[in-house]
Amino acid sequence: MIGFIKKDLAMIQSNFKLLAVLIVVYAIMGFMNKMDISFILPFLCVMIMISTFSYDHYNHWDAYSISLPNGRKNSVKSKYITTILMTLIVSIITIMLSFIISYVNTQTIFYEQILVTMFGTIFGTLLVLTIMYPIIYKFGVEKARIGIFLLVFGIIIIGSFLANFVNLANILESFAFLEDYFLIILIIVAIIMVSVSYKISVAIFCKKEF
Numbered sequence: 001m002i003g004f005i006k007k008d009l010a011m012i013q014s015n016f017k018l019l020a021v022l023i024v025v026y027a028i029m030g031f032m033n034k035m036d037i038s039f040i041l042p043f044l045c046v047m048i049m050i051s052t053f054s055y056d057h058y059n060h061w062d063a064y065s066i067s068l069p070n071g072r073k074n075s076v077k078s079k080y081i082t083t084i085l086m087t088l089i090v091s092i093i094t095i096m097l098s099f100i101i102s103y104v105n106t107q108t109i110f111y112e113q114i115l116v117t118m119f120g121t122i123f124g125t126l127l128v129l130t131i132m133y134p135i136i137y138k139f140g141v142e143k144a145r146i147g148i149f150l151l152v153f154g155i156i157i158i159g160s161f162l163a164n165f166v167n168l169a170n171i172l173e174s175f176a177f178l179e180d181y182f183l184i185i186l187i188i189v190a191i192i193m194v195s196v197s198y199k200i201s202v203a204i205f206c207k208k209e210f
Contacts, residue, residue: 076202
């Protein structure tokens with residue numbers, strides 16, 4: 001398992017410098033009040049990790065990995081673990097930068113606002129991961145990009161359609177009593193999402209022929 005994770009990290013090592021540069025650039029823009037860095041950096045981790053699927057395909061890694069002990073499951077598990085670890089590390093860096101930017105710009109640190117925003121961003125990043133990875137394992141990176149585009153486009157259309165018939169304010173009011181448990185619910189839902197996505201990805205990958 002550790003070997004699989006090291007392999008993924010080695011493949012994206014060249015992207016670490018780019019990620020560091022982007023962190024600096026977005027931090028500068030944050031100090032200039034040009035951008036909220038909370039929404040960008042964690043998502044970049046998923047995008048960078050998606051590139052490893054292309055590398056695996058090009059180097060015929062999957063065909064090799066299945067010859068290793070428990071290779072199929074470890075191959076999938078390493079993708080999820082590496083992506084989640086990178087997302088958490090970058091999110092911690094982003095939180096620290098957000099605290100600094102908030103203090104420099106306003107002489108006040110809005111702890112609660114920053115943390116809620118970051119937890120929402122981490123949840124959104126994990127949601128993207130849980131949707132994209134099974135699709136990539138099923139159809140490959142190139143076809144998955146088209147499928148993901150259609151999925152997002154479909155969600156937007158359905159959301160716009162429902163917005164005309166559903167009163168969102170009333171629905172949110174009905175769940176107002178859950179506000180005190182927001183973080184716990186978010187963590188539980190995220191764990192369930194990732195677990196289900198992982199199991200689906202393993203099931204798909206275990207049936208693939210190479």
